[in-house]
Amino acid sequence: MSFPAAARVSLADAQLRRNLGKATSLIREKRLRAVAEVPDWEALRAAGEAIKASAMARLPEVLEQLEQSVTAAGGVVHWARDGAEANAIVAGIARANGTDEVIKVKSLATDEIGLNEALERDGIRAIETDLAELIVQLAGDRQSHILVPAIHKNRAEIRALFERTIASGESLGDGAAAIAEAARRHLRAKFLSVPVAVSGANFGVAETGTVVVVESEGNGRMCVTLPRVLVTVMGIEKVLPAWRDLEVFLQLLPRSSTAERMNPYTSLWTGVTAGDGPREFHLVLLDNGRTRVLADEVGRAALHCIRCSACLNVCPVYERVGGQAYESVYPGPIGAILTPQLRGLDAAPSLPWASTLCGACYEVCPVKIDIPSILIHLRGRVVREQKSALSPEALAMKAMAAAFGSRRRYEAAQRLARLGRGPLAKAALPGWTAMRDLPEPPKETFREWWKRRQG
Amino acid sequence: MRVALFVTCFNDTLFPDTGRAVVSLLERLGCSVEFPLEQTCCGQMHANSGYDADALLARFERVFASDVVVSPSASCVAHVRSHLPGIRAFELTEFLVDELGVVDVGASFPHRVVLHPTCHSLRLLRVGDRPRRLLEAVRGIDLVDLNAAEECCGFGGTFAVKNADTSMAMLSDKLRHVLDSRAEVCTAADTSCLMHIGGALRRQRAGVRTMHLAEILAAQE
Numbered sequence: 118m119s120f121p122a123a124a125r126v127s128l129a130d131a132q133l134r135r136n137l138g139k140a141t142s143l144i145r146e147k148r149l150r151a152v153a154e155v156p157d158w159e160a161l162r163a164a165g166e167a168i169k170a171s172a173m174a175r176l177p178e179v180l181e182q183l184e185q186s187v188t189a190a191g192g193v194v195h196w197a198r199d200g201a202e203a204n205a206i207v208a209g210i211a212r213a214n215g216t217d218e219v220i221k222v223k224s225l226a227t228d229e230i231g232l233n234e235a236l237e238r239d240g241i242r243a244i245e246t247d248l249a250e251l252i253v254q255l256a257g258d259r260q261s262h263i264l265v266p267a268i269h270k271n272r273a274e275i276r277a278l279f280e281r282t283i284a285s286g287e288s289l290g291d292g293a294a295a296i297a298e299a300a301r302r303h304l305r306a307k308f309l310s311v312p313v314a315v316s317g318a319n320f321g322v323a324e325t326g327t328v329v330v331v332e333s334e335g336n337g338r339m340c341v342t343l344p345r346v347l348v349t350v351m352g353i354e355k356v357l358p359a360w361r362d363l364e365v366f367l368q369l370l371p372r373s374s375t376a377e378r379m380n381p382y383t384s385l386w387t388g389v390t391a392g393d394g395p396r397e398f399h400l401v402l403l404d405n406g407r408t409r410v411l412a413d414e415v416g417r418a419a420l421h422c423i424r425c426s427a428c429l430n431v432c433p434v435y436e437r438v439g440g441q442a443y444e445s446v447y448p449g450p451i452g453a454i455l456t457p458q459l460r461g462l463d464a465a466p467s468l469p470w471a472s473t474l475c476g477a478c479y480e481v482c483p484v485k486i487d488i489p490s491i492l493i494h495l496r497g498r499v500v501r502e503q504k505s506a507l508s509p510e511a512l513a514m515k516a517m518a519a520a521f522g523s524r525r526r527y528e529a530a531q532r533l534a535r536l537g538r539g540p541l542a543k544a545a546l547p548g549w550t551a552m553r554d555l556p557e558p559p560k561e562t563f564r565e566w567w568k569r570r571q572g
Numbered sequence: 573m574r575v576a577l578f579v580t581c582f583n584d585t586l587f588p589d590t591g592r593a594v595v596s597l598l599e600r601l602g603c604s605v606e607f608p609l610e611q612t613c614c615g616q617m618h619a620n621s622g623y624d625a626d627a628l629l630a631r632f633e634r635v636f637a638s639d640v641v642v643s644p645s646a647s648c649v650a651h652v653r654s655h656l657p658g659i660r661a662f663e664l665t666e667f668l669v670d671e672l673g674v675v676d677v678g679a680s681f682p683h684r685v686v687l688h689p690t691c692h693s694l695r696l697l698r699v700g701d702r703p704r705r706l707l708e709a710v711r712g713i714d715l716v717d718l719n720a721a722e723e724c725c726g727f728g729g730t731f732a733v734k735n736a737d738t739s740m741a742m743l744s745d746k747l748r749h750v751l752d753s754r755a756e757v758c759t760a761a762d763t764s765c766l767m768h769i770g771g772a773l774r775r776q777r778a779g780v781r782t783m784h785l786a787e788i789l790a791a792q793e
Contacts, residue, residue, distance in 0.1 A: 120735070121734065121736070121737065124737055125737045128737050128738065128741050134741075433723050433724045433726070433742050434742070437741040437742060438738055438741075467734075469622075470730070470731065470734050470735065471735065471738075472731070473691070473727065473728025473729075473731045473739075473742075474691075474728060474729075474731075475695065475724035475728070476692070476696060477723075477724070479695070480695055493619065493620055493622070495622075496620075496621060496622030497622040497623075498622075500621075500623060511623075514618060514621065514623045517613075517617075518615075518623070518625075518628065520612075521581065521612040521613040521615075521631075522612075522627065522631070523612075524612065527581070527612045531584070534585060541581075547736075548732065548734075548736030548739075549733055549736070549771075551740070552743065552771075552772055553767075553768060553771025553772045553774075553775055554771045554772075554774040554775045555771065556586050556587070556767055556770075556771065558586065559586065559588050559589075562585055562588055563579050563583060563585075563588035563590075563591035563592065564584055564609060565588075566592060567591075567595075567607045567609075568609075
């Protein structure tokens with residue numbers, strides 16, 4: 118479905134609009150306060166941008182260093198060109214360990230490649246342990262936010278879902294604690310019995326081979342410490358060159374995402390350690406379109422994203438349509454520039470237009486991704502590479518450009534416009550007139566008045 | 573000071589009152605205003621829609637090469653400034669406050685007014701509180717606050733047509749805040765956003781007018 122069509126469906130859902138409006142306005146205010154506390158916030162943003170740009174500029178070398186460091190620390194590194202290769206690697210590891218269940222840390226990379234569905238086809242059940250991911254999974258729903266995948270659901274909807282599923286008909290009452298307790302009971306049993314866990318990665322440090330996962334609930338911590346085998350699927354753009362780079366990102370990320378000074382759980386592991394944590398560690402380095410994004414000199418900055426979701430929370434479009442209208446695990450402004458690049462412009466040609474270019478996203482981005490400029494760049498690419506030069510829009514743009522090309526043609530077009538005709542007349546815009554009146558054409562244009570005044 | 577008015581194709585064709593107000597205001601403040609008749613369009617709409625606008629920018633550069641340019645459109649000035657660094661172009665409120673050094677422009681407008689700070693004036697030009705300071709100095713004005721003022725109105729150029737439903741949803745919220753303010757006039761630094769907001773206010777027979785900031789600053793009621 119095109120973005121405008123999918124948006125139309127979401128916009129009609131009054132409960133969704135209310136849930137989203139409430140949640141995003143709350144997190145927006147909290148983020149403003151959290152950021153205002155940091156005197157060198159702008160310097161941190163600049164550092165974050167510079168570190169990412171430098172890592173992307175020498176990606177092959179940094180990734181090979183990561184591979185060496187992880188291997189030296191007792192881990193196994195796998196390279197996956199696409200989602201199918203990554204999924205097959207994970208399934209192979211699960212099978213080799215004789216399990217038909219894996220527990221999962223919240224991970225966008227594995228959602229991007231449809232890992233759960235691929236494992237299901239191989240007879241392996243993936244159990245989401247992040248509370249919001251669990252809600253989405255139990256409901257058979259789709260994620261609607263990078264950080265808060267069930268942001269579109271309110272407490273009453275979640276209670277009803279749990280009563281129907283993991284609480285097996287038990288009544289949970291109105292309190293958040295009882296609802297959370299139902300999830301806790303369900304998940305604890307899995308943490309203690311499933312031998313293989315799958316995670317994503319917020320950062321992978323080339324210098325030391327350390328993988329980092331940042332979270333709020335502690336369920337991720339259970340997954341990366343209790344099972345015998347840990348598999349991490351990491352997009353290749355998540356690599357950081359040096360250990361000290363974490364200093365910058367561990368400040369930028371929590372304040373931008375959950376508006377916390379520090380997130381409750383930061384798990385870091387380096388290969389395997391005897392007597393502590395998993396016995397086996399696999400790192401799957403995932404490309405899946407990323408090197409193609411890297412080839413676009415303007416668009417490549419989208420790879421700097423640290424998935425904080427601040428841009429979603431401030432986006433007036435996202436706030437109204439929600440994440441599902443973007444039809445990607447990456448919704449909102451960052452999704453509008455990432456999805457068409459990762460999947461190819463032909464797969465999501467309407468997404469670069471899913472923005473008014475209001476600039477709120479760029480203002481909050483912790484690594485200063487100029488999302489509006491990349492949107493405009495991608496619009497240009499869609500127009501040049503995807504659209505027919507004979508489409509009504511292209512012809513109208515061409516006619517207008519021609520009219521603006523000379524004073525004589527421009528003034529003639531103005532005269533025609535007054536009669537509702539020609540390249541400057543916009544009478545036939547049903548999208549406009551459904552809600553708004555068109556302005557009455559004035560009796561004289563500004564330049565006619567000017568000429569009359571000059572005598 | 574001699575200034576060249578870039579009125580924008582949009583105001584020239586559809587909202588001449590905005591251009592006339594700029595002329596009257598600047599002349600009252602002692603400027604000598606030129607209007608280069610060769611000007612057409614800066615190409616913002618083409619560029620933001622993904623179409624080639626280089627020829628229009630080149631034309632703009634030829635027409636305005638040697639001038640101090642003043643324009644009543646934050647979004648067109650932002651487009652020109654980011655693509656033509658050699659051109660000295662100012663959005664009206666920037667020009668008044670920074671170049672002329674005036675905040676009280678001698679206007680009188682005894683009406684209840686609400687200001688919509690447009691996205692491109694806020695986030696591309698960073699005009700900050702210049703529009704508000706200019707309005708506060710207008711005699712008789714009752715300037716009231718707008719809730720969620722800094723949120724986009726949903727215009728976005730071709731967005732309003734390509735994503736008409738989302739645009740309407742955003743506009744509905746903006747209208748609600750405008751009506752809640754009980755203002756009789758909604759003003760802004762961009763006529764395009766005002767056409768969008770004003771078109772819906774008229775459709776609803778809401779009894780609230782839209783006026784470009786220049787028209788209020790030029791008024792001597």
